[in-house]
Amino acid sequence: xxxxxxxxxxxxxxxxxxxxxxxxxxxxxxxxxxxxxxxxxxxxxxxxxxxxxxxxxxxxxxxxxxxxxxxxxxxxxxxxxxxxxxxxxxxxxxxxxxxxxxxxxxxxxxxxxxxxxxxxxxxxxxxxxxxxxxxxxxxxxxxxxxxxxxxxxxxxxxxxxxxxxxxxxxxxxxxxxxxxxxxxxxxxxxxxxxxxxxxxxxxxxxxxxxxxxxxxxxxxxxxxxxxxxxxxxxxxxxxxxxxxxxxxxxxxxxxxxxxxxxxxxxxxxxxxxxxxxxxxxxxxxxxxxxxxxxxxxxxxxxxxxxxxxxxxxxxxxxxxxxxxxxxxxxxxxxxxxxxxxxxxxxxxxxxxxxxxxxxxxxxxxxxxxxxxxxxxxxxxxxxxxxxxxxx
Amino acid sequence: xxxxxxxxxxxxxxxxxxxxxxxxxxxxxxxxxxxxxxxxxxxxxxxxxxxxxxxxxxxxxxxxxxxxxxxxxxxxxxxxxxxxxxxxxxxxxxx
Numbered sequence: 001x002x003x004x005x006x007x008x009x010x011x012x013x014x015x016x017x018x019x020x021x022x023x024x025x026x027x028x029x030x031x032x033x034x035x036x037x038x039x040x041x042x043x044x045x046x047x048x049x050x051x052x053x054x055x056x057x058x059x060x061x062x063x064x065x066x067x068x069x070x071x072x073x074x075x076x077x078x079x080x081x082x083x084x085x086x087x088x089x090x091x092x093x094x095x096x097x098x099x100x101x102x103x104x105x106x107x108x109x110x111x112x113x114x115x116x117x118x119x120x121x122x123x124x125x126x127x128x129x130x131x132x133x134x135x136x137x138x139x140x141x142x143x144x145x146x147x148x149x150x151x152x153x154x155x156x157x158x159x160x161x162x163x164x165x166x167x168x169x170x171x172x173x174x175x176x177x178x179x180x181x182x183x184x185x186x187x188x189x190x191x192x193x194x195x196x197x198x199x200x201x202x203x204x205x206x207x208x209x210x211x212x213x214x215x216x217x218x219x220x221x222x223x224x225x226x227x228x229x230x231x232x233x234x235x236x237x238x239x240x241x242x243x244x245x246x247x248x249x250x251x252x253x254x255x256x257x258x259x260x261x262x263x264x265x266x267x268x269x270x271x272x273x274x275x276x277x278x279x280x281x282x283x284x285x286x287x288x289x290x291x292x293x294x295x296x297x298x299x300x301x302x303x304x305x306x307x308x309x310x311x312x313x314x315x316x317x318x319x320x321x322x323x324x325x326x327x328x329x330x331x332x333x334x335x336x337x338x339x340x341x342x343x344x345x346x347x348x349x350x351x352x353x354x355x356x357x358x359x360x361x362x363x364x365x366x367x368x369x370x371x372x373x374x375x376x377x378x379x380x381x382x383x384x385x386x387x388x389x390x391x
Numbered sequence: 392x393x394x395x396x397x398x399x400x401x402x403x404x405x406x407x408x409x410x411x412x413x414x415x416x417x418x419x420x421x422x423x424x425x426x427x428x429x430x431x432x433x434x435x436x437x438x439x440x441x442x443x444x445x446x447x448x449x450x451x452x453x454x455x456x457x458x459x460x461x462x463x464x465x466x467x468x469x470x471x472x473x474x475x476x477x478x479x480x481x482x483x484x485x486x
Contacts (some may be wrong), residue, residue, distance in 0.1 A: 098406035159405060197408050206409035218400040219407050225400070 006178045008139040008171035009034035012078070012104040012164065014178075015146035017042050018186040019102075022073035025053035025064035029083040030116045031168040032106040036078050058083035062090035062101075069099035070207050072195035074150060077101065080168060081108035084122045088129070094161045095130030095223060097208060100153030100193070101161040102146065103131075106172035107268070107319075109355045117356020118168030120267065124320040124329045130223050132162040132230050133297040135267040139176040142166045144247060145294070147186055151237045154193050157229040167269040167319075169356065181245060189244050227298040234295060251300045253292045254307055256282055260289030262371035263308060263345075265334060266317035267293055270352075270359060274317075277364040288368045296330070301337045308338060312375035314345040315367045315385075319353045327384065348380045352387040363387055420447070424466030426481040432456045434478035441470035441479060 006014060013035050016024070024043075026036040043052045051068075055061045058079050069075045079087060084105060094101055105123055109115040123133060134149060136142040142164060149162040166172055181189075197205055211219060231251065238249040255275040257263065264274045271292030278288045291307050293300070308314060316335075318328025326332060331349035338344040350367055353359050367387065374380055404410055435456040442450040442457060449464035450457050459470075471479040 096406065196405070197410075204412040206412075206414075207406075209407055209409050211407050214397060215403070215407070218398075218403055219405075221400040222403070222405050226405070 002180050002182070003177045004180055005175055006139055006143075007034060007173050007175050008136070008142045008166045009104070009106060009173065010038050011139040011143035011176075011178045012146050012166070013038035013042070014180060015143045015186075016076045016102075017048050018181065018183050019076075019147055019150050019190055020074065020187060020192075021048070021050050021076045023051045023053065023065070023068035023075045024077065025055055025061045025068065025075075026077045026079070027055055027058045027061045027083060029058070029080050031108055031118070031172040032078045032080040032083070032104065034172070035104050035106070058086040059090060062087040062094060065101045066090060066094050066097060066099050069094070069101050070097060070197075070199065072193065072198040074154070074193045075099070075101045076103070078104035078106070080106045081110055081116075081122045084126060085110060088126060091126055091129035091131060091161075096219065098159040098226070099161055100150075100159055102149045102153055103161065103163045104142075104146065105163050105165045106168045107165050108168040115355040116168070118170050118172075118319075119354050119356060120165075120318070120320040121354075123163060123165050124322070127297060127329060130160065130227070131297065132158075132160055132227070132295075133165060134162065134294055135165045135296055136171065137269055137271050137292060138171060139166075139174065139178050141294075142171060143178050143180065144241065144245070144249060147181070147190065148237050148241055148249065150190055150193075151240075152230060152234055155229075155233045155237075156194075156196065158226055158233050159196060160223070160226050160230070165268065170269045185244060189241065230295070230298050231300060249294065251293075251295045251303045252307060253294065254289060255279075255292075256287075256289035257291060257307055257311075258289075259287050260311050261287040261375045262313045262315075262368060263289045263291060263311045264315045264317060264364070264367065264371070265291040265293065265304075265308070265330070267296060267319070267330065270317055270319070273359065273361055274364050277361045277368060281365065281368055286368070286372060288372065293330075299333045299337065304334060304337050305341060308334075308345060309341055311345045312378075313371040314338075314347045315350050315371045316347060317350045317352060321351055321354065346374045346378060346380050348374065348382060349384040350387050351384060357388055359388065419462045420465050421462045424461075424464060424484055426466040426468060427461070427484050428459050428464065428466065428468070428470050428479050429482050430457055430459060431478045431480070434476045436476055436478075438475065440473045440475065444469050444473045
């Protein structure tokens with residue numbers, strides 16, 4: 001066992017190095033910069049044989065990644081916030097052309113006002129772009145998921161790009177002990193990408209042809225199917241990873257859910273704090289639990305239903321706003337998933353942490369108590385709670 | 392063309408990939424045409440300016456006079472415009 005002190009960004013760069021990536025095309029942006037900065041050092045020091053394409057913008061970075069991926073190469077890039085927004089157009093092209101690119105996203109707030117700190121506004125704004133979305137709780141998870149992401153993306157039944165999300169600064173810049181695999185173990189786990197199509201002058205094919213009313217719809221349906229295939233493939237990949245590494249991953253992780261009356265569902269680093277608060281409250285006899293979604297797209301409806309069907313009250317944590325929508329993105333997905341249950345939990349939305357606003361364990365405790373009260377009365381007092389905002 | 396003759400999502404190669412090289416030949420763009428170029432064989436001096444300018448390579452070279460490949464000619468009229476002998480007329484297509 002080798003434990004290295006690394007930040008979340010460094011852990012991803014290390015995973016990418018071990019994944020023997022053929023091409024990296026990226027543009028620096030806080031708080032992602034360290035991922036590509038560290039990787040460029042690996043390139044400069046000759047530790048990897050990766051082609052490193054320096055580009056002038058994230059739009060070009062993703063465009064170069066699409067081109068490289070279509071040749072059959074294994075491709076990585078990373079971005080955050082405004083960078084992801086600038087990539088937006090090409091995100092759809094990457095998924096539509098079925099490029100199994102892996103991208104590290106150090107989640108950060110979107111301008112304006114200008115802010116460099118962590119929230120989920122960036123990736124939530126791209127949630128319909130056809131990318132698989134995974135959220136890591138800490139640097140260890142960011143490392144493990146990056147390796148698994150290549151395996152999931154490149155599966156013949158998936159062939160879709162995957163974004164590995166980690167909370168800006170909280171995970172991207174926080175130093176942790178990361179248990180890393182040996183290089184050969186990663187190589188054995190991943191093997192070389194086996195592309196369905198390659199660009200070979202001897203066997204010419206056409207990529208990116210225009211496709212109008214008579215064919216476009218069919219290709220979108222293929223993407224829907226591929227997204228659904230992710231659920232089974234991810235499960236298989238996690239099992240294989242467990243047999244290699246011993247660490248247990250899956251679609252979601254739960255804490256205290258076996259008998260919880262009130263629960264929190266959230267993404268990323270907040271799950272760690274929420275679980276710690278739940279541990280404390282459970283010691284006081286309060287039946288609370290936490291569901292952490294590792295996989296956000298495709299949204300695992302069956303697994304979320306199974307995890308939450310017994311709770312009486314539920315608080316859904318969204319670290320992004322969907323302006324004018326009934327709820328934040330995660331809450332909308334959860335509510336539309338649970339409404340088919342005979343008795344769906346009384347649910348309220350908690351918008352929190354925008355622009356990197358810290359979330360305190362005392363605030364999470366407040367939410368748990370509110371959820372317990374909701375479980376008792378059966379009445380949701382406030383449909384959407386803006387946690388920690390000043391009036 | 393009715394859509395039931397076309398393959399569905401289950402059998403199409405993913406991502407809009409076209410596996411057959413040169414298959415755009417099968418896509419006959421002639422039915423986009425609103426005006427049809429007609430070549431006056433008497434006036435044509437076979438200078439081939441139309442052949443040079445045609446953006447769709449739809450002018451066919453023959454020994455004495457050019458012809459038009461109506462399978463692909465979109466009726467843009469460049470040939471008629473460039474012809475120094477007024478040998479090409481654009482005539483409205485009759486449906």
